Amino acid sequence: MKLVHLSDIHIHDQEILGQDPVENFKACWAHVEAEHADADLVIISGDLTHYGHKDSYKALKALLADTALAPKLIIGNHDDRQAFRSVFPQVPVDVHGHVQYAVDTNQGRFLFLDTKIEGTHSGGYGADRQAWLISELDRARAEGVFVYLVMHHHPCAVGDRSADEIGLVDGAAFRSILRTYRETVRHIFFGHCHFSLSGAVHGIPFSAPRSTNHPNASALDGRNTAGTGPIAPNYNIVLIEADSVVVHTVDFLVEPLLVWLPLDADGWVEDGTGSRSLP
Numbered sequence: 001m002k003l004v005h006l007s008d009i010h011i012h013d014q015e016i017l018g019q020d021p022v023e024n025f026k027a028c029w030a031h032v033e034a035e036h037a038d039a040d041l042v043i044i045s046g047d048l049t050h051y052g053h054k055d056s057y058k059a060l061k062a063l064l065a066d067t068a069l070a071p072k073l074i075i076g077n078h079d080d081r082q083a084f085r086s087v088f089p090q091v092p093v094d095v096h097g098h099v100q101y102a103v104d105t106n107q108g109r110f111l112f113l114d115t116k117i118e119g120t121h122s123g124g125y126g127a128d129r130q131a132w133l134i135s136e137l138d139r140a141r142a143e144g145v146f147v148y149l150v151m152h153h154h155p156c157a158v159g160d161r162s163a164d165e166i167g168l169v170d171g172a173a174f175r176s177i178l179r180t181y182r183e184t185v186r187h188i189f190f191g192h193c194h195f196s197l198s199g200a201v202h203g204i205p206f207s208a209p210r211s212t213n214h215p216n217a218s219a220l221d222g223r224n225t226a227g228t229g230p231i232a233p234n235y236n237i238v239l240i241e242a243d244s245v246v247v248h249t250v251d252f253l254v255e256p257l258l259v260w261l262p263l264d265a266d267g268w269v270e271d272g273t274g275s276r277s278l279p
Helices: 021-035 054-063 081-087 127-143 171-180
Strands: 002-006 041-045 072-074 101-105 108-112 147-150 185-189 197-201 204-208 235-241 244-250
Touching (some): 002 021, 021 054, 054 081, 072 108, 127 147, 127 171, 185 235
Parallel strands (some): 002 041, 041 072, 147 185, 185 204
Antiparallel strands (some): 235 244
């Protein structure tokens, strides 16, 4: 199974930190369609817009109108749940109106979570949402089905103060659920931090791509700051098999500049000068 994971596209009609989110998303989506049209599933894990404006959701809907890939969407802290639902009414919600739903694939069940709480960039996953997740995890456990979680906020501290100060306010309760169902949850996909991440929580692996528009560098020295500059935006390609989950990072603006050198039968590069080197 091939999965494409984008996050933090921040659709907006003006530049953000000197970057055009619409043009960058267009470039990203064109790359996905050109290189990974065979994807079985595409996900965009929140912060679909910068300010949650209805016009921004309409712009995103127009950008996706002619695609055959039909990405699965969730919302993030920059989104507005009501505005999103008014433009994307086909996206399922739970009984409380949260943007939460399940999608079955040939490698297991994807559960899309809503960690948006109003009035803050921090995330939350209160009792009503927890009840939905526990019910779905019980169902998957009973059916012997692996689960993959898709959420916006990171499920545990990542060591970067600027990210962790706007993480899940009830993260301990969420992680308690993960601990209980760690034999069922196979991988967690998220965004929010704007930098590439991988690791594990309670033995469950996780991964996150950078923003497609304004990626950050992580600061691990305790400063409450976001590092911006010449960092390539990206998305992730995830290859899922019965016994493995492999995550690749795709720097979609840089890839057109790459030179692809053929290798000989021994795995060496012939550079045209008679010299040989290992890649």
